[in-house]
Structure formats: C-alpha cells, structure tokens
Amino acid sequence: MLSSARTGGRSGKPATGLVRDMCRHPFDLLMELDSQHIRLDCAALHLARDVYPKIDVPRYLGLLDELAKAVARRRPGPAAAQRHAALRAVLVDEFGLSGNAHNYDAPDHSYLNRVLDTRVGIPITLSIVWLEVARRLKWPAAGVGLPGHFLVRLDDPGRFVLADPFHAGVARSLDDCRLLVAERFHSAIELSARHLRRVSTRGVLVRLLRNLRNIYLAAGDWPRLASTLRRLAAVQPTNGRHLRELAAVCWRQGNVRGARDHLALYLHRQPTARDSRVVERILRKLDLALVAQN
Secondary structure (H helix, E strand, C coil): CHHHCCCCCCCCCCCHHHHHHHHHCHHHHHHCCCHHHCCHHHHHHHHHHHCCCCCCHHHHHHHHHHHHHHHHCCCCCCCHHHHHHHHHHHHHHHCCCEECCCCCCCHHHHCHHHHHHHCEECHHHHHHHHHHHHHHCCCCEEEEEECCEEEEEEECCCCEEEEEHHHCCEEECHHHHHHHHHHHHCCCCCCCHHHHCEECHHHHHHHHHHHHHHHHHHHCCHHHHHHHHHHHHHHCCCCHHHHHHHHHHHHHCCCHHHHHHHHHHHHHHCCCCCCHHHHHHHHHHHHHHHHHHC
C-alpha cells in the first residue's frame, strides 16, 4: 500500500515499495507487455478489478467466445458490409447491446463486465465488445475515435464500414460522422482524415480511462480517481501528467507519503522535465512534512 511505501532520498528516486505495489495490479502487469501482445478484452476486464475485485474474468471471456461463435454460425461472406450485418444481428438484435443516453456518466457503463451483465454501455465499451468478437473471428476491425464519440471500423480489401454500437450498431457514412461531430461541438470542430484513423489497443484503454477519470473527478470520488490515475500511469508511463495528478489526489486525501512517492516517481521517469526544479522543491517540502509527522 502507498502508506507503507518507503520514501527515497531527495534525489527523486522512487520508493521501491511504491514501484512494487504499482506493478502488482494485473492490469499494470499487462501494460508491461509489448502493445501487440495486449488483449483489449483482458485489459478491460482486469481494469474492473479496482471496483469489482472478485470479477470472474474467465466467465466474461467465455461469454465473448460464445458471442463470436453465434456470429460465425451466420456464415457471413468476406465483405465488410456482410460482417457488419452479422455482428449487428447477434450483438444488437439477439444479445441486446444498447447505448444508455439517460445515465451516460454512470461509472458502470465504463466497466466491461457490467456492460456484458446489463447489456448497456457507452460508445467505447460497446465498441470493445464488437472489436473483441471480431478479433476472435480474425476479421480486420479497429476502433475509430471521433471527437466526442467512438465507432468500430470493419475493413475488406475494397471498402470499410463504420459501425456505431451506441446507436444500435447502425452503419455511419462520412457525412453522418461530420454531422455527429458538428452537433456535438456546435461546428467548432471539423471532421478530418485523422479522426478516422485506427485507434491502438493502448489508445482505446487511454480513452476509456479518461472517461472514468472525468467521472470520478466530477463526483469527488478521490479513492476511485486515484485508482484510475494509477491505471493511466501504467498505460502511458511516459506521460507525467498522470503521476502529478495522482500526487495531488494523495495530498488532498492527506496522504503526504503517497504524494511524495508519486512525485518522486515522476521525476525519476522524467528527470529533464521542464518543471523538474519546481518538483524538487515540492519534494523537499514534502520530506520536511514527513519528518514532522514522525
């Protein structure tokens, strides 16, 4: 635990206990793999351990296997449109996956196990189900991160289909996408080719975790915000913002040692950061605060 981690010296080296604790979480261990070896379904399910520590991961993986078998039994052809139709028939018409616009910010909609239990989710978690079923069938598929929305791209050699899992899996044209973005941002953002790029597994997880970060920050749920920031730091270890925010959350909770350790880890990973001198001064103050506590 953070409260029992040893503090390092003023050199900014992280406490060994903190590093050990961060690596112990199954999600964090997965993030140490090369990106091509990270399975999105496993990562999303292990992420849920922060809220559902007794989650039965094999059961949910088995459910995704069964959904893929149901799609395969429809024997769709190789065309992206045919595969889209098969996925939609099983995942939407039979299994009943749907988007929940009325309680969009409920945290459960961001946890894959709860989405599979309730069959209700937000665009990115519903898309994860589609992507993982397609992966099991070895179909070319990828997430597409529009501003404010998330789609699934199904490819064949001649064309691609953009499926919208949040809206009953309908196929979206490029004009539809432009309209979605324009309506969401009041025409302040224009759709461009970069918005249609395939999102990597890590990119999907970052977007999912950022949703949770914003939900827990707005709710003032500091313990769950801290857990979410730890997972973000595991996905993006070179992004110091997550560690700085985590240090701030620890400080807000009165956890001086945790704040000190996370800032030390930030400085250890990014010793030449622009704010390194500021962080060093804060670390010295936190060291003095820790001495005063003893």
